[in-house]
Amino acid sequence: MFGRLGSLWSTARGRALVVVPILLVAIWLSFRITAATVFARSNPALALAIDSSNSWAAERQATLISGEATPEAARRAAALAKRALRESPLSAEAAATLGTAETILRPDTPPLAAFQYSQMLTRRLALTQIWFIEYGVSQANIPIALQAYDRLFRTADVYRKQFLPTLLQASAESEVTRGMTKVLATRPPWTGDYFGGLLATFPGPVNFVRLVEAMRFDVQNPDEAGRLALAIGRLIDSGRPDLALHLYARATHVRTASIPLLREGAFERLGRLPPIDWELADNEQLRAELGTNEAGQPALNLVNRGGRVGAFARQLLFLVPGRYRLQYATGGVTGDVADRPKVLLTCFAAGTPLSATSVPTAPSRGRNVMINFSVPAQGCSSQWLVLEAGNPIDTVAGDQWIGNINLVRVNHD
Structure with a gap:
């Protein structure tokens, strides 16, 4: 029995003498590869x-x-x-x-x-x-x-x-x-x-x-x-x-x-590309916003708090030379001429005025207004239409409105 055990021990020892060196070499190779990989980027x-x-x-x-x-x-x-x-x-x-x-x-x-x-x-x-x-x-x-x-x-x-x-x-x-x-x-x-x-x-x-x-x-x-x-x-x-x-x-x-002479004059909605579509003021003191008038019709409400001067709204027009008529409805407008909103038409390039009128006083239910103007043959291939705020001393609650703006050419000569 002891002889058999001795034989098994001798065989196992011989195998260990072969396997251990192989394991050591494998461990070294693994370490070398791992270490080289770790340092490849930081210290190549x-x-x-x-x-x-x-x-x-x-x-x-x-x-x-x-x-x-x-x-x-x-x-x-x-x-x-x-x-x-x-x-x-x-x-x-x-x-x-x-x-x-x-x-x-x-x-x-x-x-x-x-x-x-x-x-x-x-x-x-x-x-x-x-x-x-x-x-x-x-x-x-x-x-x-x-x-x-x-x-x-x-x-x-x-x-x-x-x-x-x-x-x-x-x-x-x-x-x-x-x-x-x-x-x-x-x-x-x-x-x-x-x-x-x-x-x-x-x-x-x-x-x-x-x-x-x-x-x-x-x-x-x-x-x-x-x-x-x-x-x-x-x-x-x-x-x-x-x-x-x-x-x-x-x-x-x-x-x-x-393209229409004037875009979205009824103010039922707004286009997405100002100022060829309407560009509206939007701040705490001076603001123009879509709403309705007393009759429930679409309109642009004009709010001026603190007496600021500036544009409520503007749109760039591209009218050929000729005579035109601009019509609009307005309401809730009171005060002196200097206090009321203005409708301005000017040539884009030179700034030449074509028309400048104050919005007339109007009851809240509204009234219709008409403006005639001409576009000259030279130097006015595009024009600004501006709804400008007046200069009221007192705060305006925002009851004033304008709507149903319509622009037509009245001759073709």
Whole structure:
């Protein structure tokens, strides 16, 4: 019995002498791989010292070295990047780093193959897209550069903030505008940021209209209608009400010739694109709001608290030369001429007055008023219609109203 036990012990001891060294080697290899992986990003040089075959560490170290932008650093970066690609052929960062190194080593030969391979693996690597932006610009290939901008902006918000100003500045060039219309037609997620920058930089009225049209904002969407209204206002501020009307017509899907002389004069509702549609004051002291008159008919209630002077409402008109008649109903109006609201018509460009009348006193049930005026043949292709507050000394409770505004041309000569 004891002899049998001794034999089993001897056999187990022999196996242990074989297995233990294997386990120790396995543990060491596991430790080396784990340690190299842990340090691959934070300290790639240490990771390579622990495991020279670690592709992540080689990739990271190559990227860091390439940033030194010297030929010696570029050669070392290229060697490490190639090693990383041998170990991990699907490393987009290693391919991009190799391309960066080759750019330094051979500046006259763009490393297109390396970056194309990187982009084939992923479109979300910023280094690759930034290179394609520079490459597209250097080759005067606007579509390549704009496609790279699009992919870069989709990667992270930080790149939008960093590179959007450059793209906005370039948008002043007609060739870039043409290319941008194609990009914007795809409704990229950074459209809102680009539009906000476009309002500020304003690449000229013609390019601005083309770019805004390409964004295909929907006037039925409140947020997008707000952007369209801002664009229309920007064009008017730049002195191009004609282009503002063009954008209005495109947004509302109405031919310019079919747009009414006056929009929403009955005040049953408001359009979404002021000031070609009504633009109303909305603050505590001076306010115009949709409501009803004493007869229950739709009307615009005019509230002036504290004697403020300013516009209750205004609308930009596009009347051709000729004679016109403006009719409206009003009620709840009292006080001296200076205290009562005014109806003003002026030429947009020169500010030439066409008509300036105070709203007459009227009982709360209302009365009808008529104004005749003419638009001259020159220098008055668009006009402001303004409902302006008077200057009452006492607080006005807001009983005054105006409604049923109608505008017609009375001759065609």
